[in-house]
Amino acid sequence: MRLFYFALVGSWLSVFGAAAQPKTDKSHHSLTGYVRDAATRQPIQGVTVFITENRQGVYTGRDGFFILPLPTGTYNVKFTHLGFRPQTHTITVNRTVLAEVYLEDDSKDLEEVTVTSESPDRNVKKVELGVSQMTIKTLRRIPALMGEVDVIRSLLLLPGVTTVGEGSPGINVRGGSTDQNLVLMDDAPIFNSSHLMGFFSVFNPDIVRDITLNRGGIAPSFGGRAASVLDIRVKEPSVEKITVNGGIGLVASRLGIEGPLFSKKVSFLVAGRASFNDFLFKLMPRSIRDTKANFFDITTKLKFQPNEQHTVTFTGYTSYDDFKLAADSLSTVEVNASSTIFQYRTTNGTLKWNYSINDRFNLATTAVFSQYRPETSAPDPANAFRLTSEIVQRQLKADLTLAATDDHQLQGGISLIDYYLQPNRIIPGSLSNVLSKNLPVERAYELAIYAQDEWKVNEVLSLLGGIRYSQLLNRGPATVPVYQEGAPRIPETTSSATTYSRGQIYHQAGGIEPRLALRLTVGDGQSIKAGYNRMRQYIHQITNTTAALPISRWKLSDSFTKPVIADQWSIGYFKNTDGNALEASAEVYYKSLKNAIDYKDGAELVLNPMPETELLQGKGRAYGLETQLRKNKGHLIGWVSYTYSRSLYTINGAFPDERVNNGKEYPANFDKPHTVNAMATLRPNNRTNVSFNFTYSTGRPVTQPYARASINGILVPIYVNRNQERIPDYHRLDFSVEFNQDPAKKRRYERSWVFSIYNVYARKNAYSVFFKLNSASLNDAYKLSVFGSAFPSLTYNFKF
Known part of the structure; x- marks a missing residue:
């Protein structure tokens, strides 16, 4: 129909042109056509159609149509409009030419x-x-x-x-x-x-x-x-046509397919990613040539929409990692990891039914399954073992949204979570000297109900108020130890134990979590916002390492480990310039923690049937300033931000071994006061994007030996206070350039190349500082860097 319409218009123009000029002049023709938005296919009014050779031009009408009488010849025709990429087309006019031009939204x-x-x-x-x-x-x-x-x-x-x-x-x-x-x-x-x-x-x-x-x-x-x-959020599968996309990279390669299934009412998405990097380590220094590091993940999404009221979606995800350190990869830090293998797997599934009851009511019902299974193993026959753990979370929830009036948006919902947690289990090999051990399973329900109202009071003031009530119910089977009153909580002070049967509720904890936010408009493109929220956490990853390993143990709150409660207050100022080309913001926050979790000095957490004897809880506080300036328009865009942030703990128990830093406040492992980030993207033309990012941060806290002692010829470090020193500051520059095909030329097959350099100036940033107690040398402090050089890479992406 479109070609037929163009042909019809062209015929009328030809007839009109022939009637309007002398019959002896056959050298004049017309360039006609439509200019449309490439994304929406809607016509664009006011586009300048300019002929470079004779410097003539016209504007498109409301329907995007234009007409230009031209003599026979070849012309460079330029199409320009504010907010769209300019395009130049070379067109030969030897008859009436019909064109359809699509401009891409430049802004x-x-x-x-x-x-x-x-x-x-x-x-x-x-x-x-x-x-x-x-x-x-x-x-x-x-x-x-x-x-x-x-x-x-x-x-x-x-x-x-x-x-x-x-x-x-x-x-x-x-x-x-x-x-x-x-x-x-x-x-x-x-x-x-x-x-x-x-x-x-x-x-x-x-x-x-x-x-x-x-x-x-x-x-x-x-x-x-x-x-x-x-x-x-996983993207919605396309309902228009089958598309295939992917990429080939140094680390991982990707492949995905999506499109309609049977009809447009059913669509699907399947995407996979895999990495087989063993060959890369063969090219590395001898110390890490035997390292193995492979993974894969698969994501699926199925969407069924029989009508406008009902939508059913299923999202599935699974991933697997297999990581092995080389025999002498950590020999310089005196860690024996000759054959340890780390494996971990995630399996998730979400089934969601969205029911649009009418123009005001919407009900979303969701069923969730999530499983995480990490494993550590050593194949050495004499000491072979498999150390496993598992978390399974099943959840049912329903969310109801009501647009009561133009000024009130109401939402409410309920949630039920069923936790199954296997803390640790060690399985020896057939000829191993290791003994088997199986810690008791932890089971609990987490119940929650919530409601909120977003109220537009007037053009100046808006409020978002809400309340949430949550509760954790620990249930059997379980055996809970009883500790002597007035004595430290250690295995030696257990007086008895109480046994609970399957399904029996033996402990519960919970409470109200209020939420409040307000926005006050103080001028054109300016607002002040303030907020408060309380959060409760019932499941914790407990570890005595600075960075929690993927295999680190998890634990539910119970009679001894209380839920972590966070109260946060914040206020911020936000400003946009005309056209939202520039954005500026500054936020100040203060957060207090109750029952913040830390550990005793020298704590043993793995395979410990009584972790409460090693864990400590106290107070915490965090506060800071976050600022950001962002440029959204132009050929150079990006943002720069500065953050000042502190995170401090106070663990002051009733007994000396239940105190950290002698009961005085100390910085948490992740306390990094100053952070500067900058990101910039330059687009010199419509095919190339050049990007840079720079980051700087204060070094994190570390605990260093205060002194060393010699006991029977063996040097022993002496530690006094926790986290009182810091590793060197961190900073890094990255670069990338992306080469795309010409967007003005429509192809069924799309491709791009991305070249990047991580850590451009090859700074040896310290991950940690460790010590070798060598009496022959006073320089016994060493810095461990994860990426001590620049890492270039090249990735090829495709879609068809």
Whole structure:
């Protein structure tokens, strides 16, 4: 029909042109056509159509149509309009030419690096604060380690987000430990968000739609963690046509397919990613040539939408890691890891039914299954063993949304979680000297109910108020020890034990979690926001290492380990310039912690049937300032942020061995006061993107020997206070350049190349400082660097 319409118009133009000029002049023709938006296929009014050779031009009408009488010849025709990429086409006119031109939204493309997926002024107009959003297009612009786009690592460029070092799993948000972050992928919790022992995240960039990090005003619909909520949404499968996409990289290769199944009412997505890096280590120095580090993950999504009211989706995810250190890879730090193998697997499934009851009511019902199974093993026949653990979480929840009026948006919901936790189990080999041991399983229910109302009081003031009630119910079978009153909690002071039968509730804890946020508009493009929220955490990762390993033990709150309770207050100022080209923000927060968890000096946590004898709980506080300036438009875009943040603990028990740092306040392992991040993307043309990011942070705290003593010729370190020294400061520059095909030329097959360099100036940033007690040398402190050189990479991406 479109060709027929063009032919009809062309015929009328030809007839009109012939009637309007002398019959003897056959050298004049017409250039006609439509200019449309490439994304929406809608016509664009006011586009300048300019002929370079004779410097003539016209504007398109409301329907995007234009007409230009031209003599026979070849012309360079330029199409320009504010907010769209200019295009130049070479057109030969020897008859009436019909053209259809699609312009791409230049401003939208330039804003791909902004951390938002909604309106450009979201940061000013929304009530919520301490919330950052990223789209996958944002992530692809950030230089990545070995060319692998990484969700978790990219979050480290946001204010208030840090890590204890390169290769460490998880992130620290506003002074919280890594286990205090609730990581969700389509509502299913992820207990280990890293591949390769922390070097990469488990999220395939090809399936991610958007990412939301809630670190300030957390909605009542979220709970169970004390620091933040990272909500990752898998994209909806395409219902138009089958598409295949993927990439070939140095670290991992990806392949995915999506499209309609049977009809447009049913669509699917399957994406896989695999890494087989053994050959890379063969090229490395001899000390790590025998290292093995492989992983894979598979994500699926099935969508069924029989009508506009009902939508059913299923998201499935599974991943597996296999990591082995070389025989002498850690010999310089006196760690024997000659044959230890680390393996861990995640299996998740989410079934969601969304029922749009009418224009005002919407009901979403979700069933979630999540399983995490880490394992450590050693194949040496004399000492062969398998050390395993397991977390299984089953959840049912329902969320009801009501648009009561234009000024009130109500939401409420209920949730039931069933926890199954196997802390540790060691299985010896057939000829091993290791003894088997199986710690008791922990079982519990977590119940929650919540409600909230977003109230637009007037054009100046908006409120978001909510309340959440949660409760943990520990249930049997279980045997709970009884400790002597007035004595320290150690194995020797147990007086008896109480046994509970299967399903019997033996302990419960919980309470109310209020949430409140307000936004006050103080001028054009300016607002002040303030908020308060309380969070309760009932499941904890307990470890006495600086960076919690993927195999670290998890534990539920119970009679002895109380839930961590966080109260956070925050206030911020937000300002956008005209057109939202520049954004500026500054937030101040203060957070207090009750029952903050730490451990005794020399604690043994693995395979300990009584971990409460090694764990300590006390008070914590975190406070800081987060500032950010972001440029959204132009050929150079990006942001720069500065964060001042402190995280301090006070553990002061009734007995000397239940105190840390003699009961005085001390910095947490992840306390890093100063952090500066900068990200910039330059687009010299419509095919090339050049990106840089720079990061600087204060070195994290460490506990160093105060002195050393010689006992029978053996040197023994003497430690006094915890975390009173710091490793050297950290800073790094990364670079990447992306080469795309010409967007003006439409192809069925799309491709791009990405070249990146991680750690451009090859700084040897310290991960830790360790000591060799050598009496022959006074220089016994050594610095361990994970990435001590520049790492270039090349990735090829495709889609068809």
